[in-house]
Amino acid sequence: MSAATSFLDLALLIAFVLVAVAQVLSxxxxxxxxxxxxxxxxxxxxxxxxxGLIVLLGIAQGSRIYFEVTLIIxxxxxxxxxxxxxxxxxxxxIE
Known part of the structure; x- marks a missing residue:
């Protein structure tokens, strides 16, 4: 496991936590x-x-389908x- 991979995992974890906290506050x-x-x-x-959570999930799983879903949402x-x-x-x- 390289340092870039562990840094990406840490950044994703922090982003998940922050967006989840923002969701709870909302x-x-x-x-x-x-x-x-x-x-x-x-x-x-x-x-x-x-x-934001769906995009982060797409990044974490490496799947592009999540990005199309986010456009629709x-x-x-x-x-x-x-x-x-x-x-x-x-x-x-409707007027």
Whole structure:
């Protein structure tokens, strides 16, 4: 095992831990609130954190399929955040 491989493993472990902590903090913000805007932002942040975890998993396993999955999740996350925000602001999604 070379030094570069062990450094990559350590960096991946640290990144996994940090993104997982960020995910837990976002979940805490989702529960605590206090406003609807905070909850929308927490859901969007959780989507970004989930994308980060999936990318890290793809790097750790050396598979490219995870990167395609993250693109789909990113598109769905963006659309759902916009739709939810429009629903809260206007009361309807489609004009």
């Amino acid at each position: 979940m805490l913000r989702l529960v605590i609130g206090p406003t609807t805007g905070d909850r929308i932002l927490a859901i969007d942040t959780m989507t970004v954190n989930a994308i 990113a598109m769905l996350g963006f659309i759902s955040t916009v739709a939810y925000a429009r629903f809260i602001l206007r009361g309807d999604i």
